[in-house]
Amino acid sequence: PPGFQAHAGAEIPIGGSRFVRACLKQPVDRTPVWFLRQAGRYMPEYQAVRRHHTLLEICKQPQLAAEVTITAAEKLDVDAAIIFADLLLPFECMGLDFEFQAGEGPVVHHPVRTADDIARLRTDRAGELGYVAQAIERVVAHFGAPRGVPRQDRLGIIGFCGAPFTLASYMIEGGGSRNYVHTKTLMYRQTDAWRRLLDKLVTVLTQYARQQVEAGADVIQVFDSWAGALSVEDYREFVLPTTKILIREIQSYGVPVIYFGVDTATLLPAMRETQADVLGLDWRTPLDIAWRQLDYSCAVQGNLDPITLFAEPELIRNRVRHILDQAAGKPGHIFNLGHGIVPETPVENVQHVVKFVREYAAEKAIR
Numbered sequence: 001p002p003g004f005q006a007h008a009g010a011e012i013p014i015g016g017s018r019f020v021r022a023c024l025k026q027p028v029d030r031t032p033v034w035f036l037r038q039a040g041r042y043m044p045e046y047q048a049v050r051r052h053h054t055l056l057e058i059c060k061q062p063q064l065a066a067e068v069t070i071t072a073a074e075k076l077d078v079d080a081a082i083i084f085a086d087l088l089l090p091f092e093c094m095g096l097d098f099e100f101q102a103g104e105g106p107v108v109h110h111p112v113r114t115a116d117d118i119a120r121l122r123t124d125r126a127g128e129l130g131y132v133a134q135a136i137e138r139v140v141a142h143f144g145a146p147r148g149v150p151r152q153d154r155l156g157i158i159g160f161c162g163a164p165f166t167l168a169s170y171m172i173e174g175g176g177s178r179n180y181v182h183t184k185t186l187m188y189r190q191t192d193a194w195r196r197l198l199d200k201l202v203t204v205l206t207q208y209a210r211q212q213v214e215a216g217a218d219v220i221q222v223f224d225s226w227a228g229a230l231s232v233e234d235y236r237e238f239v240l241p242t243t244k245i246l247i248r249e250i251q252s253y254g255v256p257v258i259y260f261g262v263d264t265a266t267l268l269p270a271m272r273e274t275q276a277d278v279l280g281l282d283w284r285t286p287l288d289i290a291w292r293q294l295d296y297s298c299a300v301q302g303n304l305d306p307i308t309l310f311a312e313p314e315l316i317r318n319r320v321r322h323i324l325d326q327a328a329g330k331p332g333h334i335f336n337l338g339h340g341i342v343p344e345t346p347v348e349n350v351q352h353v354v355k356f357v358r359e360y361a362a363e364k365a366i367r
């Protein structure tokens with residue numbers, strides 16, 4: 001029908017928020033901006049909630065998760081709100097216990113190491129993740145955003161899930177990793193089991209993403225945070241095919257997909273083959289070089305070094321402008337960091353970035 005854009009077998013309303021428009025490479029009145037990990041420990045309001053609740057409690061109580069999501073988006077005055085959740089939540093419904101240990105990140109109690117471990121993982125209980133969709137419903141209701149309303153100022157609501165490689169690495173290593181020895185060993189030596197593991201993850205992740213879209217998420221971001229640990233050959237052989245299936249399936253629910261990884265300069269052309277609408281860029285490659293390398297065939301998100309937020313406002317402004325200049329003249333740039341905000345970040349510097357992005361747009365409009 002008119003007013004809709006065909007998209008991987010589904011239809012996306014044209015004329016949504018400037019964030020969704022930018023994801024689809026449609027022209028926008030100004031570059032949208034939001035931040036990876038915009039709700040988190042650097043923010044006193046989050047710390048206050050965290051004093052009374054564990055991370056998992058916040059994730060599992062839709063009212064709390066929605067509150068944290070909304071507070072961060074409003075305090076920063078950004079163009080998109082990412083739902084407060086964690087990458088590892090789907091582990092529980094697959095039968096894996098984990099916890100977040102203070103200062104150490106996530107710990108999986110019985111890491112997945114054998115074909116039998118993989119055979120035991122369940123894929124029939126994704127319904128248990130419904131609390132994330134319920135939190136999204138609350139955020140959507142708060143921002144009063146019926147779908148298809150042509151208003152650029154509407155806030156984009158972002159749902160998310162992990163990508164198969166990054167989630168598999170947490171399952172197999174039992175936590176964060178430096179060299180991914182267990183993960184790559186399983187990948188090389190028990191390739192059939194590796195593929196079964198990734199397939200199981202995709203079965204759960206597609207159901208999970210679908211719940212989030214049905215709850216009103218405008219866009220889904222797929223986090224492949226640690227894909228940069230792979231060579232291009234290994235990425236292509238062991239990771240790309242399943243990731244492509246996941247992303248295409250999510251797109252068929254009618255939303256654009258942002259595919260994000262860190263240290264991915266050499267992987268970008270292969271990541272592009274997933275047909276993701278947007279690729280997240282880290283700060284190591286200049287945005288214009290990365291985008292040109294992709295033939296401008298998708299939108300891009302990024303790519304300020306999150307540690308720049310510790311500099312004086314003057315330097316931050318220069319870096320923000322440099323990124324905007326690199327992206328100028330082409331639709332399809334979403335301003336963001338190259339990775340998440342770290343805990344000690346001064347909140348006012350994050351707010352400065354939002355201000356700088358807006359000011360620069362206004363300046364350009366006058367010229």
Ligand code: CP3
Nearest residue numbers: 036037038039040055083084085086087105106223225340
């Ligand atoms: O505002 C937002 O971005 C939404 C919230 C969000 C969290 N985790 C909450 C969280 C998001 C998008 C995530 C995704 C996530 N979780 C990723 C991918 C994003 C990335 O940075 O690449 C990863 C790798 C994880 C796994 C994870 N969760 C780790 C490694 C850690 C510990 C690291 C740390 O900073 O301590 C977490 C814990 C976590 N998830 C926190 C938050 C706010 C901090 C812990 C706390 O509040 O106790």
